Amino acid sequence: MxxxxxxxxxxxxxxxxxxxxxxxxxxxxxxxxxxxxxxxxxxxxxxxxxxxAMRDSSRMGQQQIQxxxxxxxxxxxxxxxxxxxCPVCNRATRVGYEFRDSKDGQVKVRVCKRADCGEVLDR
Ligand SMILES: [Zn+2]
CATH class of the missing domain: 2.30.30.30 (SH3 type barrels.)
Structure with missing residues (x-):
């Protein structure tokens, strides 16, 4: 899987x-x-x-040499x-997913899996 x-x-x-x-x-x-x-x-x-010579140089006009x-x-x-x-607690962490409320309804966000943090990773 x-x-x-x-x-x-x-x-x-x-x-x-x-x-x-x-x-x-x-x-x-x-x-x-x-x-x-x-x-x-x-x-x-x-x-x-x-x-x-770069292979896809034809698009660029003249031929380019790498x-x-x-x-x-x-x-x-x-x-x-x-x-x-994690940008919040500054530690390497596993990533979890949670649903959070937002102005567009429920959104799936990535969260820090540290038990004492749990903050959203994307902001
Ligand atoms: Zn964290």
């Missing part, structure tokens, strides 16, 4: 396993279908790139390796 990704682009997350364990960063891309996230400046790999070299790029990491950091 596929579980829905609880992280979103822009979330601050803490890495709980792997080489970047303990570090925090912001999600720059969520990949729900792969259950992975790309976190800014984390899980950085060296990418060796040859100079080459320069070669070694780049640091953030690689996608499994979403299970990170936890969302």
């Amino acid at each position: 596929a579980t829905k990704l609880k992280m979103r682009k822009g979330d601050l997350v803490q890495v709980i396993s792997g080489k970047d364990r303990g570090k925090q960063g912001r999600i720059i891309e969520a990949l729900p279908r792969e259950n992975r996230v790309i976190v800014e400046n984390l899980n950085v790999v060296k990418k060796h790139q040859r100079p080459r 320069p070669g070299g070694v780049f640091d790029v953030s690689a996608p990491m499994p979403a299970s390796n990170v936890m969302v950091v």
